[in-house]
Amino acid sequence: MLESRELSCTELTEKYLNAIGKENAALNAYIRLTPETALETARRVDEDIASGRSLSPLEGIPMTLKDNISTKGIETTCCSKMLQGYVPIYDATVWKILKDQNAVLLGKTNMDEFAMGSTCENSCYGGAGNPHDPVRVAGGSSGGAAAAVASDLAVYGLGSDTGGSIREPASFCGAVGFKPTYGTVSRYGLVAFASSFDQIGPITQSVEDAALIYDVISRQDPMDSTCTGRKTAVVPDLGKGIRGLKIGIPREYFDNVPEDVRKALRNTLKIWKSMGAELSEFGMPSVKLGLPIYYILACAEASSNLGRYDGIRYGYCTPHYQNREEMVCKTRSEGFGREVKRRILLGTYVLSAGYYDAYYKKAQDLRGAVIRAFDDVFQKCDLILTPTVPTTAFPKGRTGGDPVENYQTDICTVPVNIAGLPAVSIPCGSGRDGMPVGMQLIGPRFSESVLLNAAYRYEQETGGEPYRVKGMGVDL
Amino acid sequence: MKYELICGLETHVELSTKTKVFCSCTTEFGGEPNTHCCPICIGLPGTLPILNRRAVEYTVMAGIATNCEISTISRMDRKNYVYPDLPKAYQISQYDMPLCRNGWVGLSDGRRIRLTRIHLEEDAGKLIHGRAGTFVDYNRSGVPLIEIVSEPDIRSVEEAVEYVEKLQMIMRYLGISDCRMEEGSLRCDVNVSVRPEGSDGLGTRTEIKNMNSFSHMTKALNYERDRQIDLLESGESVVQETRRYDEKTGCTEGMRDKEDANDYRYFRDPDLIAIRITEETARKIRAEMPEDPQKRLSRFQSEYALPEKEALLLIEHRKIADYFERAAEGLKNPRSAANCITGPIFARLPDENAKEKFQIAVSAEDLNALLRMAEKAGIRENLVRSTLEKMLDTGKPVSDFLSKEDLEGVSGEELKKFCRQAVRQNPAAVKDYLGGKQKAIKALVGAVMKATRGRADPQKAQLVLKDLLDRG
Numbered sequence: 001m002l003e004s005r006e007l008s009c010t011e012l013t014e015k016y017l018n019a020i021g022k023e024n025a026a027l028n029a030y031i032r033l034t035p036e037t038a039l040e041t042a043r044r045v046d047e048d049i050a051s052g053r054s055l056s057p058l059e060g061i062p063m064t065l066k067d068n069i070s071t072k073g074i075e076t077t078c079c080s081k082m083l084q085g086y087v088p089i090y091d092a093t094v095w096k097i098l099k100d101q102n103a104v105l106l107g108k109t110n111m112d113e114f115a116m117g118s119t120c121e122n123s124c125y126g127g128a129g130n131p132h133d134p135v136r137v138a139g140g141s142s143g144g145a146a147a148a149v150a151s152d153l154a155v156y157g158l159g160s161d162t163g164g165s166i167r168e169p170a171s172f173c174g175a176v177g178f179k180p181t182y183g184t185v186s187r188y189g190l191v192a193f194a195s196s197f198d199q200i201g202p203i204t205q206s207v208e209d210a211a212l213i214y215d216v217i218s219r220q221d222p223m224d225s226t227c228t229g230r231k232t233a234v235v236p237d238l239g240k241g242i243r244g245l246k247i248g249i250p251r252e253y254f255d256n257v258p259e260d261v262r263k264a265l266r267n268t269l270k271i272w273k274s275m276g277a278e279l280s281e282f283g284m285p286s287v288k289l290g291l292p293i294y295y296i297l298a299c300a301e302a303s304s305n306l307g308r309y310d311g312i313r314y315g316y317c318t319p320h321y322q323n324r325e326e327m328v329c330k331t332r333s334e335g336f337g338r339e340v341k342r343r344i345l346l347g348t349y350v351l352s353a354g355y356y357d358a359y360y361k362k363a364q365d366l367r368g369a370v371i372r373a374f375d376d377v378f379q380k381c382d383l384i385l386t387p388t389v390p391t392t393a394f395p396k397g398r399t400g401g402d403p404v405e406n407y408q409t410d411i412c413t414v415p416v417n418i419a420g421l422p423a424v425s426i427p428c429g430s431g432r433d434g435m436p437v438g439m440q441l442i443g444p445r446f447s448e449s450v451l452l453n454a455a456y457r458y459e460q461e462t463g464g465e466p467y468r469v470k471g472m473g474v475d476l
Numbered sequence: 477m478k479y480e481l482i483c484g485l486e487t488h489v490e491l492s493t494k495t496k497v498f499c500s501c502t503t504e505f506g507g508e509p510n511t512h513c514c515p516i517c518i519g520l521p522g523t524l525p526i527l528n529r530r531a532v533e534y535t536v537m538a539g540i541a542t543n544c545e546i547s548t549i550s551r552m553d554r555k556n557y558v559y560p561d562l563p564k565a566y567q568i569s570q571y572d573m574p575l576c577r578n579g580w581v582g583l584s585d586g587r588r589i590r591l592t593r594i595h596l597e598e599d600a601g602k603l604i605h606g607r608a609g610t611f612v613d614y615n616r617s618g619v620p621l622i623e624i625v626s627e628p629d630i631r632s633v634e635e636a637v638e639y640v641e642k643l644q645m646i647m648r649y650l651g652i653s654d655c656r657m658e659e660g661s662l663r664c665d666v667n668v669s670v671r672p673e674g675s676d677g678l679g680t681r682t683e684i685k686n687m688n689s690f691s692h693m694t695k696a697l698n699y700e701r702d703r704q705i706d707l708l709e710s711g712e713s714v715v716q717e718t719r720r721y722d723e724k725t726g727c728t729e730g731m732r733d734k735e736d737a738n739d740y741r742y743f744r745d746p747d748l749i750a751i752r753i754t755e756e757t758a759r760k761i762r763a764e765m766p767e768d769p770q771k772r773l774s775r776f777q778s779e780y781a782l783p784e785k786e787a788l789l790l791i792e793h794r795k796i797a798d799y800f801e802r803a804a805e806g807l808k809n810p811r812s813a814a815n816c817i818t819g820p821i822f823a824r825l826p827d828e829n830a831k832e833k834f835q836i837a838v839s840a841e842d843l844n845a846l847l848r849m850a851e852k853a854g855i856r857e858n859l860v861r862s863t864l865e866k867m868l869d870t871g872k873p874v875s876d877f878l879s880k881e882d883l884e885g886v887s888g889e890e891l892k893k894f895c896r897q898a899v900r901q902n903p904a905a906v907k908d909y910l911g912g913k914q915k916a917i918k919a920l921v922g923a924v925m926k927a928t929r930g931r932a933d934p935q936k937a938q939l940v941l942k943d944l945l946d947r948g
Contacts, residue, residue, distance in 0.1 A: 070522045083521070090515045092522060191521040196746035224524050225749050301746060304556050307565025308519050312612065324610070328558065351556070351741035360743065 009045040009060040029147035033107035064157040067108040070189035079123035082335030092189020110144025118409040139169030146173040152473025164413025167425035171388035171438025182420030186221035192305040194298035205466040237449040243276035248381035250284035264429035264437040286373040294414040296363035303347030384442040388425040392435035484628035490661040497620035498525030509613035517618035519563035531620040534652040539576025561601040569597035590627040680714040696721035780810040795834040802840035837871035859930040898923040
């Protein structure tokens with residue numbers, strides 16, 4: 001549309017900025033807007049179009065970044081009081097790549113503080129609303145990104161997924177959320193929560209968009225030793241036939257799933273069958289270990305990653321103190337929210353002398369067992385299908401109390417991060433409350449082509465309309 | 477009762493790689509505070525470490541040179557503790573899979589001090605206490621360090637010092653560190669305990685920190701040994717603690733730091749992948765290493781016919797040993813090169829640091845040219861020396877100071893002429909000689925040497941003189 005000059009990039013950007021101006025207040029998807037940067041990039045793209053240069057696929061496209069992705073010169077807070085006023089002096093690798101492609105950054109999106117949470121309510125800016133029903137949560141931690149994309153206040157957003165933080169809000173908001181294989185997208189510049197789980201990925205309105213973005217950002221990065229990049233591009237494989245594709249259904253993932261969500265998934269399975277996929281059900285008991293393994297290891301890493309916030313170099317510092325110890329102690333007590341403090345304490349505990357073997361080491365061993373269980377399953381099938389979340393988006397404020405109950409929301413998503421696998425959540429109908437239900441497709445490491453192609457075929461089979469709330473946002 | 481001292485050392489050596497261990501900032505010492513820094517070494521949110529390959533190679537070199545086993549797989553871990561000079565609140569180090577294990581360092585009496593391990597880690601920044609408050613300088617943050625851990629094999633203060641000197645020599649030889657105690661590029665923590673002589677068990681130990689020279693180390697260890705013995709003698713017991721050496725008082729004092737109570741919560745650093753050292757890599761690193769100083773010592777004795785004492789002086793610093801070998805090349809008497817170095821050249825190098833830097837005005841090639849000329853023309857040693865002094869003063873080559881006639885020497889009729897002149901001008905010496913004082917001839921030889929500005933051969937001059945005088 002940009003190249004055919006139906007619309008200038010500046011016009012497109014202004015449309016998005018106007019829509020955000022009107023609709024963001026109700027959703028709180030964006031916590032920081034960057035109109036000057038956006039319009040300046042748009043002007044540059046328009047000049048390029050005028051000069052006849054052809055555009056790369058993501059050029060001039062209005063998008064967002066989660067507030068834990070470092071942006072040079074633009075405040076990056078992880079939605080924490082602790083990082084108020086922190087302006088990075090360098091760009092995250094993903095943002096550097098996209099900036100080079102003239103991506104139009106509209107702003108930074110809301111999230112649970114330091115990506116810890118499943119509702120986006122642990123944000124120092126207040127939670128994000130679900131575009132399908134703003135009194136319900138958008139999900140988390142990348143809730144702002146999912147809400148922005150599903151309401152078409154951005155074409156796409158980059159989020160991060162440590163235990164489901166891309167897929168779960170995508171499922172709640174009815175968007176596509178893709179978590180790539182660990183190590184295919186650089187983490188450099190992503191403010192660390194749990195380094196061996198964190199992975200950046202896109203939230204989009206279509207699988208094709210997710211594939212396009214993934215192909216662009218999945219590069220090897222000399223700044224991230226754990227990032228080897230992708231093996232093959234996904235986009236050229238989109239549209240291939242999936243007849244005979246073996247999809248495994250592990251029973252354990254459907255435990256405690258309410259009937260309406262179960263029904264939506266059953267309908268989905270019929271569609272897969274009609275498309276020629278071969279479905280098989282089996283047991284995968286190690287999945288049940290997912291939550292404890294995840295919460296022990298992720299909190300352990302977080303306790304170390306978040307140790308640096310002491311008020312000395314950047315971000316929040318307590319105004320009143322007598323000495324250094326008190327300064328650090330008060331800064332951390334005042335700067336971190338409840339959930340973050342809970343996880344730091346938990347993580348410190350499991351790494352402590354005397355508890356290390358019983359918790360950290362054991363969880364590490366079991367992580368190996370989960371990885372092996374997935375390896376075994378992928379000997380028998382190409383992909384695994386599960387619900388993304390056992391429920392649909394619930395009303396805000398529901399999970400104020402019991403953290404363990406909150407953690408249950410992640411039960412279907414965390415095993416993927418434990419094993420470093422790629423997984424995508426795509427909408428598949430709705431629950432009794434009319435809220436979107438998401439299915440999760442999981443593939444072996446580096447199977448992005450097979451995984452996203454299957455999701456793409458499903459999307460085409462079910463209409464191929466963009467996943468967004470009608471009547472919201474720009475809606476071109 | 478007699479007591480025996482037992483020490484084990486943890487020696488930190490800063491590696492002299494060009495760049496830091498996890499980023500590309502310079503490792504240069506000093507600089508305006510916080511100018512050798514980047515987002516990575518000040519630990520900004522979202523940054524990740526990238527392991528410096530050279531730092532790994534240097535560590536492996538240190539391991540090979542100290543007879544260690546090199547791990548085919550090793551890992552980096554996080555050591556968590558909170559201190560303002562540690563910007564990430566964890567130090568990236570190695571916990572249970574260090575790069576090198578089970579080595580030893582030989583002392584001059586043949587005893588071996590066993591090494592438990594050598595691992596690679598990052599240095600922290602520095603606190604600067606000023607009137608306006610405490611400031612942090614992160615220039616040193618991320619400089620690569622190796623920690624060399626010895627077994628408690630050291631039995632005297634002298635051995636402890638020799639052990640550290642040996643390490644210093646080895647590391648300097650490899651060119652992997654300048655090992656300057658005063659600048660902190662070599663730092664020792666010594667675990668000290670005493671036990672009644674002849675007993676087997678180990679006593680309660682204390683850890684002594686903050687000794688930034690060999691003399692401080694000697695004083696600190698002597699003090700701590702005596703303190704522990706006094707405690708035991710008076711029926712008290714030694715408390716296990718970290719003690720700091722105070723150079724003003726010469727005493728060690730307990731640190732109120734809660735360091736001993738620290739739980740570092742080590743775990744694998746998820747940001748870094750395993751380090752694999754293949755046979756091939758190890759072989760390449762070995763090939764890059766200079767000759768071991770111990771081997772060089774015996775080679776210097778056999779190849780250059782140097783006495784052990786002199787050879788030792790030369791090999792102690794690699795630059796000097798290399799210089800000697802180039803200066804001695806092709807000489808009939810290589811010892812003359814050694815004498816030039818340990819004499820006039822060493823006289824200009826006031827201390828060990830100056831020797832280590834070895835910055836002198838005369839290149840090894842120039843010294844070699846001087847000595848070759850001297851051998852060819854039979855120039856006397858003191859002329860060689862005085863010429864060398866001039867070269868050292870000015871940095872100019874030998875041809876500026878020795879003329880053609882100098883090189884040709886004095887002989888035949890010319891020598892006779894100088895001898896006759898000496899006889900004429902020194903009647904007293906002539907009288908003494910003729911009166912039976914054989915030694916008086918020396919004064920005459922001296923006069924000839926003086927007149928010829930050292931160009932004459934004193935033995936030949938003596939023969940000519942005797943001939944003149946004996947014939948009357």
